[in-house]
Amino acid sequence: MKKRLIATSVIALGAFVGLTGCGQVPTKQNTPTQTPVANITSTGHTVRIDTKTGTQDSGIAQVTLLSPVGNLYQYAVPVSDGNIQDTLTVPWTGKTSVAVTDGSKMIENVDATVKGPALSEQQLDLLPSYLMDSNIPTVANQAHAIASSVDETEPARTKAVASATMQWVKRHIHATNQAQPARADQTLASGSGNQASRAALAIALLRADNIPSKAVQAQVMSHGLYSTSYAVDAWLNGKWTNIGTP
Numbered sequence: 001m002k003k004r005l006i007a008t009s010v011i012a013l014g015a016f017v018g019l020t021g022c023g024q025v026p027t028k029q030n031t032p033t034q035t036p037v038a039n040i041t042s043t044g045h046t047v048r049i050d051t052k053t054g055t056q057d058s059g060i061a062q063v064t065l066l067s068p069v070g071n072l073y074q075y076a077v078p079v080s081d082g083n084i085q086d087t088l089t090v091p092w093t094g095k096t097s098v099a100v101t102d103g104s105k106m107i108e109n110v111d112a113t114v115k116g117p118a119l120s121e122q123q124l125d126l127l128p129s130y131l132m133d134s135n136i137p138t139v140a141n142q143a144h145a146i147a148s149s150v151d152e153t154e155p156a157r158t159k160a161v162a163s164a165t166m167q168w169v170k171r172h173i174h175a176t177n178q179a180q181p182a183r184a185d186q187t188l189a190s191g192s193g194n195q196a197s198r199a200a201l202a203i204a205l206l207r208a209d210n211i212p213s214k215a216v217q218a219q220v221m222s223h224g225l226y227s228t229s230y231a232v233d234a235w236l237n238g239k240w241t242n243i244g245t246p
Helices: 137-148 157-172 184-190 195-208
Strands: 002-004 034-037 040-043 046-052 059-066 072-079 083-089 094-102 105-114 213-222 225-236 239-242
Touching (some): 046 094, 059 083, 137 157, 137 195, 157 225, 184 195, 195 225
Antiparallel strands (some): 040 046, 059 094
């Protein structure tokens, strides 16, 4: 049986956030407001983070969004010379706890309130997440390089880019054993990953090329034992299409 992975914890495989299953998706439109909260501001359906880590280091910070009813979403955000500056979409409406961490260090932990129109499923499946970090420059640059190698024009181009992306991951990212899935940028840098990590990278690359995509998992039996297989669905020609396992 196939099922879509939902937002749970970045430690669990369910951290493959596709966003349906994150909880209540906003269904009503509201007038956007702006509320200052420490070094984080909310405007419409987004939060803007502009803060410092206290060091001059660069790398990746983690931003965790948590709603009062327990909906969870996590982003990977670049840190440049100790500065964190990014605008993140919140996948629900209302009060949201925003926690920014750099390694084990808590940078911010405040509340913000977001309002705005509902996002479609396709919009949700374009968002970066902590594992599928399509917003990280190395991932985005690789996605654009793959897309630039495709000669087709629309309507065939999007499907061709999706196919080229899956083939690139299969050729360049070697299978390896991992206890936990890695972020897409880490898998790209190492050139290896387990099936979950490779699926996360493929989805991040597709989202960076503006192709809605999501991870699905299936229980498969081999030699009398069940294991989990991870595949990728992409929004192609107006419908969800399974484009395989990387």
